[in-house]
Amino acid sequence: MFLEACAQNAGLGEPSLAELIALKAEARRVPLNAHLELTYRCNEQCVHCYCVVEHGKEREARARELTTAEIVRVLDDLAELGGLYLTLSGGEVLVRPDFFEIAAHARKAGFAYRIYTNGIGLNASRIERLAALEPLTVELSIFSADAAVHDGITRVPGSFDRLMRNVALLKAHGLRVYLKSVMMKPNIAGFADLHRLGRELGVFTHIFACEVSPRIDGPILKPRQYQLDENELVDYLGQSVLPATEPLFEGASEDIAKQRDTCGPAVNSCCIDPYGNVYPCVAFRVPLGNVREKPLRELWYAPPPAIQDLLSVKKYEDLTECSSCELIGFCKRCHGDNLLERGGSDWKSCHPHARTFASAQRRVYQIQKAGRPS
Numbered sequence: 412m413f414l415e416a417c418a419q420n421a422g423l424g425e426p427s428l429a430e431l432i433a434l435k436a437e438a439r440r441v442p443l444n445a446h447l448e449l450t451y452r453c454n455e456q457c458v459h460c461y462c463v464v465e466h467g468k469e470r471e472a473r474a475r476e477l478t479t480a481e482i483v484r485v486l487d488d489l490a491e492l493g494g495l496y497l498t499l500s501g502g503e504v505l506v507r508p509d510f511f512e513i514a515a516h517a518r519k520a521g522f523a524y525r526i527y528t529n530g531i532g533l534n535a536s537r538i539e540r541l542a543a544l545e546p547l548t549v550e551l552s553i554f555s556a557d558a559a560v561h562d563g564i565t566r567v568p569g570s571f572d573r574l575m576r577n578v579a580l581l582k583a584h585g586l587r588v589y590l591k592s593v594m595m596k597p598n599i600a601g602f603a604d605l606h607r608l609g610r611e612l613g614v615f616t617h618i619f620a621c622e623v624s625p626r627i628d629g630p631i632l633k634p635r636q637y638q639l640d641e642n643e644l645v646d647y648l649g650q651s652v653l654p655a656t657e658p659l660f661e662g663a664s665e666d667i668a669k670q671r672d673t674c675g676p677a678v679n680s681c682c683i684d685p686y687g688n689v690y691p692c693v694a695f696r697v698p699l700g701n702v703r704e705k706p707l708r709e710l711w712y713a714p715p716p717a718i719q720d721l722l723s724v725k726k727y728e729d730l731t732e733c734s735s736c737e738l739i740g741f742c743k744r745c746h747g748d749n750l751l752e753r754g755g756s757d758w759k760s761c762h763p764h765a766r767t768f769a770s771a772q773r774r775v776y777q778i779q780k781a782g783r784p785s
């Protein structure tokens with residue numbers, strides 16, 4: 412889920428143009444991609460969610476959230492710092508009564524912005540208002556083509572039917588709809604049907620992921636019980652409807668380590684949580700500070716020592732274990748996920764979760780390579 416939400420991995424327009432802009436932003440350390448979490452409250456309670464506030468605790472959470480005026484100031488500050496791509500995310504963004512005001516301000520401030528929503532709080536008039544605000548994409552989670560399985564994951568009876576109705580309405584209003592599916596133990600058996608459903612719905616794109624991220628608070632590793640194990644990952648990644656697996660780089664580990672950049676949290680991205688804390692990205696939960704205490708500009712340009720340490724890691728060769736790892740060509744380590752998984756320390760060591768994925772990817776690659784005509 413972090414990878415799917417991660418600005419470093421987002422599909423943002425034409426690759427060549429996006430890459431060019433990203434390179435400039437990286438060189439100048441501009442927060443080009445901002446992930447703004449408006450609330451952790453939600454009208455669903457997905458079993459694997461990394462942030463949702465439990466039902467019964469919403470009032471307390473809401474009282475701590477940034478006000479509309481504070482969010483408007485954050486958006487203006489971000490725009491002034493050079494922010495261009497904005498993700499409005501939750502929890503569920505539509506539980507905030509001021510959501511449309513916030514989206515309208517994001518548009519006015521010149522952001523190309525994406526909206527993450529579970530879709531069940533939409534209706535015809537809300538979709539009409541949304542269409543008028545011209546978001547880049549509206550991105551909705553779907554877990555199964557089987558209503559009972561989807562509703563079992565969201566823990567809201569009827570959520571599948573409401574989602575289907577609203578996908579049709581969003582499309583009818585010309586909005587660019589992305590469906591996003593995390594494949595996990597409870598829904599993996601229905602992958603082929605879900606893939607087919609995405610095609611039948613004719614959405615702009617249907618993104619599949621298979622990473623289940625730790626929670627950012629409380630029982631950190633609770634969502635991981637839903638994660639596919641290595642053998643299940645091999646079965647999943649080897650399916651013919653998914654792109655063939657290729658190594659990101661080939662060659663000796665040491666040579667790859669020199670070439671490969673790590674992801675760049677706090678270089679050209681940031682994440683701001685509902686309470687004003689500014690993080691390097693959606694996963695790396697060490698704050699630069701809080702916008703209620705200091706202006707965003709100050710937080711961005713004078714990061715604390717822990718963030719300066721993060722900024723010093725640029726290549727895989729800067730990480731001792733990675734620099735000689737046999738899986739380096741397949742690995743997509745996430746410093747933030749590793750930090751959470753390791754209980755807040757030692758994030759430079761091997762990321763065990765990424766290792767499982769990399770190992771599965773390599774097995775699939777070897778199987779696919781052996782099956783190709785020579």
Ligand code: SF4
Nearest residue numbers: 733736742761762766
């Ligand atoms: S598997 Fe571990 S040591 Fe190897 S590249 Fe990935 S994070 Fe680094």
Ligand code: SF4
Nearest residue numbers: 417674692745746747
């Ligand atoms: S640590 Fe890196 S890979 Fe993980 S979410 Fe942050 S930028 Fe993305």
